[in-house]
Amino acid sequence: MLSVTEKLCKAVGEAAMLALAAQMAAALSRSGQSGGLIFLEGTLGAGKTTFSRGLIHALGYQGAVKSPTYTLVEDYTCQLGRICHFDLYRLGDPEELEFMGIRDYLDDGVLCLIEWPDKGRGVLPEADLEIRIEDLGDSRELALIARTATGQAWLAAWPEEPAS
Template identity: 70%
Template sequence: MSIRLTGESAMTAFAAACAPVLKQGGLVFLEGTLGAGKTTFSRGLIQALGHQGAVKSPTYTLVEDYPLDGCHVCHFDLYRLGDPEELEFMGIRDYLDQNALCLIEWADKGHGILPAADLVLSIDDLGDSRELHWQSATALGQQWCEQLDQISKSFEEVA
């Protein structure tokens, strides 16, 4: 399924609508070109889950940790990762084993170390808008996809 969104506010609003579904924890890969909206989606989701401050791209830190009331979010940006083995040194398995929602931008840089994502969210930059596509690789991801399909239908009706 997919949804077309125009403007940053539409992206953050859709991410916020997805928050109740994703808050239980799991692994989400965010795919798209530079500037497609991966961090914008993450910001909308993390703020909807209760984070009050800024949500910055973890491009240089690789991970930003958000222990929130009722859930825990780890936001990764692997764009600058030199070798997938670096994930082992930073303790990636500890992050993945804590029942957190792990949002991973540029997950392809962690190939061979990262497990399969529950959900892959691809964002296509269409210039004046973005098209989001989602697919599952696990049973949890399939449940999420079904719920996101419903959210996207109701979201399009309101938008």
């Protein structure tokens, strides 16, 4: 089987970004992999939190999904299990992750979404999947790059049609 290491997608508007997040949720569910690490990279306003919110909702979480900008992490439980959504934008030093117990969050079976992963460089392990979001003004281009076998399994399970 040919391993899939990269996928490019384009989103025009918030609804399209949420549809891509739903496709990611379908891929996660179909892959049979539980837990993993996803890095979301992009400039301010590129859509990292929108994508994360869409993914968390598409995985079955019914409540409000808050941006973890000030709390650093928000924890959710859904059909797939536990999801931890991090925003490291305000992190002063990567070592702060050790103080907050980052290794406990990176447990097997937990899906971790990390915005601004560069702020945790040296402490964070390699991502299973990097999602690089480029703001093109009226649209967004997403590059999904698998870094591990888990990430490759996710991309291989990517549905051709948007999830409904």
